Amino acid sequence: xxxxxxxxxxxxxxxxxxxxxxxxxxxxxxxxxxxxxxxxxxxxxxxxxxxxxxxxxxxxxxxxxxxxxxxxxxxxxxxxxxxxxxxxxxxxxxxxxxxxxxxxxxxxxxxxxxxxxxxxxxxxxxxxxxxxxxxxxxxxxxxxxxxxxxxxxxxxxxxxxxxxxxxxxxxxxxxxxxxxxxxxxxxxxxxxxxxxxxxxxxxxxxxxxxxxxxxxxxxxxxxxxxxxxxxxxxxxxxxxxxxxxxxxxxxxxxxxxxxxxxxxxxxxxxxxxxxxxxxxxxxxxxxxxxxxxxxxxxxxxxxxxxxxxxxxxxxxxxxxxxxxxxxxxxxxxxxxxxxxxxxxxxx
Numbered sequence: 001x002x003x004x005x006x007x008x009x010x011x012x013x014x015x016x017x018x019x020x021x022x023x024x025x026x027x028x029x030x031x032x033x034x035x036x037x038x039x040x041x042x043x044x045x046x047x048x049x050x051x052x053x054x055x056x057x058x059x060x061x062x063x064x065x066x067x068x069x070x071x072x073x074x075x076x077x078x079x080x081x082x083x084x085x086x087x088x089x090x091x092x093x094x095x096x097x098x099x100x101x102x103x104x105x106x107x108x109x110x111x112x113x114x115x116x117x118x119x120x121x122x123x124x125x126x127x128x129x130x131x132x133x134x135x136x137x138x139x140x141x142x143x144x145x146x147x148x149x150x151x152x153x154x155x156x157x158x159x160x161x162x163x164x165x166x167x168x169x170x171x172x173x174x175x176x177x178x179x180x181x182x183x184x185x186x187x188x189x190x191x192x193x194x195x196x197x198x199x200x201x202x203x204x205x206x207x208x209x210x211x212x213x214x215x216x217x218x219x220x221x222x223x224x225x226x227x228x229x230x231x232x233x234x235x236x237x238x239x240x241x242x243x244x245x246x247x248x249x250x251x252x253x254x255x256x257x258x259x260x261x262x263x264x265x266x267x268x269x270x271x272x273x274x275x276x277x278x279x280x281x282x283x284x285x286x287x288x289x290x291x292x293x294x295x296x297x298x299x300x301x302x303x304x305x306x307x308x309x310x311x312x313x314x315x316x317x318x319x320x321x322x323x324x325x326x327x328x329x330x331x332x333x334x335x336x337x338x339x340x341x342x343x344x345x346x347x
Contacts (some may be wrong), residue, residue, distance in 0.1 A: 011138075012257050013138060014065060016061065016138050016139065017138065017139045019063030019064075020061070020063045020094070020139040020141055021139060022119045023094065024063065024064075025063070025064065025065055025066035025068075025069055026062065026063040026064065026065055026073075027065060027066070027069040027073060028066060028068070028069055028245070029067070030066060031121050032063075032064035032065060032066045036092075036280045037091045037092055037093050037145060037146075037320070038064040038065075038066070038091065038092070038094070039064055039065045039066070039067060039070050039089060039090070039091055040062060040064055040065070040089075040090045040091075040092060040094075040143060041062065041065060041073060041074060041077050041087060041088065041089055041090070042055070042058060042060065042062070042087075042088045042090060042343040043077060043087050043088075044060070044232045048076065055088070055090050055092065055143055055146040055147070055148060056143070056144065056145075056146050057142060057143065057144070057146075058090075058142070058143045058146060059097055059098075059123055059140050059141070059142050059143075060094075060140070061100050061123070061138040061139065061140050061294065061304055064094065065157045067339045068245055068339065068340065069245075070089065071258060071341055072341075074089055075184070075201055081227070085127075087120060088148050090143065090146055090147065091146070091149050092144060092145060092146030092147070093142075093143070093144045093145045093146075094141040094142070094143060094144075095138045095141065095142045095144055096126070096139065096140075096141065096142075097123070097125055097126070097141055097142035098123050098124050098125035098126050098127075098128070098131070098140045099123070099124060099126075099131070099134055099136035099137075099138065099139060099140055100122050100123045100136070100137060100138040100139075100140055101134050101135050101136040101138065102122075102134070102135040102137070103115040103124060103130060103134055103135075104134075105133060113229055114151065117291055123140045125140075127242060139342035150312060166297070199244075201261070202240060202244075202256065202259075202261045205226075205236060206236055206239065206240050206243075206261075207256070207261055207262065208226055208290055209222065209226065209233060209236040209237060209240065209251060210227055210240060210252060210256050210261070210262055211262065212226065213237070213249050213252065213253060213322045214262065214322055214323065214325070214326040215319075215320065215323060215326065216319025216320050216322060216323030216326075217319075219233055219234060233336075237249070237252070240252050240256070242257065243299065244340065245340070246289045246340050246341075247289035247290060247320075248288070248289050248290065248321065249320065249321060249322035250285050250286060250320075250321035250322045250324065251286065251287065251288060251289045251321045251325075251327045252322070253286075253326055254286035254287060254325050254329075254334065254338070254340055255340040257329060257336055258336050258338070258339065258340055260336075264329055264336070265326060265330040266330070267329075267330060267331070267332050268330055268331065269331070270331035270332075270333065272315070274333050277308075278312055278315075278333075279308060279333055280297075280298065281294075281298065281308050281312050282312065282324070282325075282328045282333050282334055283297075283334065283338060284297040284305075285309055285321050285324060285325060285328075286299055286310075286325045286328060286334050286338060286340075287338055287339070287341050288341055289307060289341070291306055291309075293341065294309070309321065309324075312324065
């Protein structure tokens with residue numbers, strides 16, 4: 001697993017072209033799910049610098065990002081952005097456009113020379129006759145059917161909803177020291193596309209393990225039900241977390257439902273009217289991988305957040321937090337438009 005701070009301009013050319021050509025996530029190298037548009041990030045110095053109609057037709061050399069890695073990448077980009085710069089998260093359908101690299105020409109004596117990037121913009125489209133003089137290093141994509149989704153400091157650690165294609169008004173958040181500057185915008189709920197993320201598929205045995213976890217079974221009881229050793233059960237559970245990029249049992253259950261590995265429970269009506277606060281606690285438990293993340297999402301101390309979770313478990317008679325998430329899907333409090341937050345995104 002790579003470690004350390006990302007060096008965005010230093011992406012290996014082969015990796016960049018492979019990710020851009022095959023619509024793979026620039027972080028995890030899994031499918032970014034671009035059937036109806038995938039996520040891209042862009043940094044710019046303010047709304048006034050944007051061309052009319054932006055981001056439709058925008059040309060980028062950055063590969064897409066899958067929804068699971070989106071919070072982590074957005075946070076890293078925001079940290080790298082300079083004063084007064086804004087980070088935009090866009091959803092668009094990418095189309096091959098051209099290449100970025102070194103453009104050569106010949107002088108009157110026939111000697112080759114490199115053309116300064118400032119004179120041609122760095123990117124040459126495939127339709128340009130100069131394409132034959134390019135020593136390409138990166139594939140350029142043109143974004144079509146594009147719209148902007150706002151991600152700011154307070155929301156990137158909260159559950160991100162995967163929505164059907166729609167238009168939204170431009171909303172940006174400045175990363176400068178003077179504070180946030182946000183334009184008006186709204187986003188209506190669309191058709192859920194929970195298969196936008198294509199994660200590593202779970203095996204039949206791993207699914208059976210998660211089914212036991214979802215019912216609140218202890219490791220010993222679950223292992224006995226599956227006729228395996230408790231240690232083997234633990235290794236399966238650890239492998240599931242690696243595949244789904246989450247740590248807690250509760251987050252693993254929700255992530256498996258999100259990725260359509262687990263069959264959703266038969267819905268029933270909740271025996272009481274779920275309050276907005278209870279719904280928020282439920283969402284935090286389902287999408288976050290640690291109590292620290294849950295507390296951050298709820299804006300509480302860890303002890304207070306833990307108490308809120310215990311109160312909800314007592315009210316639902318949940319055996320543990322994983323069972324609580326299963327009941328949340330049963331009562332339709334949770335659904336598969338809530339994207340699991342990777343464990344590293346809010347740790």
